[in-house]
Amino acid sequence: MTFSNPWFFAAVLGVLGVFHLELIVTLLNLARLGRPLSPALAEVFPEKTREKLQEYITDGKKVDFSKDAAFLVALILFWWGGGFGWLQSWANSLLFGPVETAVVVILFALMAQMLIGLPFEIWDTFGVEAKHGFNRTKLGTFIQDQLKGILLMAVMGLPVVWVIGWFFQTQVQAALYAWLFMASFSVLMTFLAPRVLMPLFYDFKPLETGELRDAILALSEKLDFPVKEVSVVDGSKRSSKANAFFAGFGKTRRVALYDTLIASHSTDEIVAVLAHEIGHNKRHHVPIGMVVGLAEMGLMLFLLSWVLKSPGFFSAFGVSGSPVGMGLVLFGILYQPLGILTGLLGLALSRKNEFEADAFAAAALGTPIPLMEGLKRLSRDHLTHPQPHPLAVFLHYSHPPLVERLAALEKL
C-alpha cells in the first residue's frame, strides 16, 4: 500500500464517498418524515399511520446504517491490515490452477459478505419487521432460506464465477465473451426464476374458481393478453406485505398473486394492479429494461478488463501480480460508486415506465379510481415514505413517489 498510488486514493474516496452520500440521503429523507402532508396525502395516511410509519422507517434506516458502517469498518480493517495480500497467498498455497484459485478467492469474499450481513438480516426480520407487525417468518423458515441460498450459490453461482474467471484468465477478448455469457445467463434466469427458483422458497397453488379468477381472466381476454394459469403464492409465510407478478411469456404466461394481496385488497384493486402489470408488458418495458441492464453490464465488464491490466490497481490493495479472482473482488469494491452512477439511467427509465403502465391501466379499465385506491392502500399498509426527498428518489427509487403517481392518474 503506497500513498502515492492514485488507485489507492480513488478507492478510498469511492468507498468513503458512497458511505457519506448514503448517510446524507438518509438524513434528508428522515427529516422530511415530520413535514405536514398535503390534503391528498393526509387522507391516505391518517395521524396514527403517520406515527407508525415514522417509527418503522427510522428503525429500518438504523439497520441499514449499522450494516453500511459494519461493512465499511470490516473492509478498511481487512484492507489496511494486509488482508487481501494474505488471502491471495493463502489461496495460492492451496496449489490449485489459476481459475480454481480465483474461485476460492471469490468464494471467500462472498462468504465474508454473507456472514457480516447475517446479523443485520436477523435484526431486520425479527427486530424491525416483527416489531411493526410485518414479519411472519419463523426461525426454521429463516434458517432454511439461508441454507437454500448457500446451496443455490454453490449450484448456480460457482459455475458462473468459474466461467467468468476462465474467460479473464485465458481469453484476450474476455470482456466480450463474459458479456455474451452473462446476457445468455440472465435470459435463462428470467425463464428459470419463476419455475425453478421461486418454488424452492414459495408454494404455488391454483386460484380457486370464483369472482376474482373470473375478473382476472376477463381482463386478460379484454386486453388480448393470454394467461394460462392464475396462482396464489404463500407470501404470508414470510411477511404480511402484498405483491403480484406475471411470469413466463406468450401462451405459457402465469399470474401469481400473493395470498396477502388477496386478503387485503378488493377485486377491483387487484384487477387494476394486474392491468398495470399488463401495461408493462404491452409497452415492452421488460425487454427494454433488459437491454439497459445489459448495456450497463457491458460497461462494467469493459471497465473490469481495463482495471485488471493495471498493476497499480492491485498494489493499492496490497496484492502483488494481477490475479483474476482477486481482481474481480477488488473491482466489486471500486464499482460501488460507479454502479450508483450507471444505475441512474435504469432507475429514471423505470420511473418513467411506471407512469406509462399506470396510464395504460387507467385507459384499459376506463377509470383511474381502482388503481389509485390500490396504490394508496399498498402505500398505507406497507408504511412507505409519503414524501421522500427528491435526491433519494433520484438515486434509489425505481417507482415514482405515491403523490406523483396519484397526480398523474388524476389528470387522466
Ligand SMILES: [Zn+2]
Ligand atoms: Zn410497475
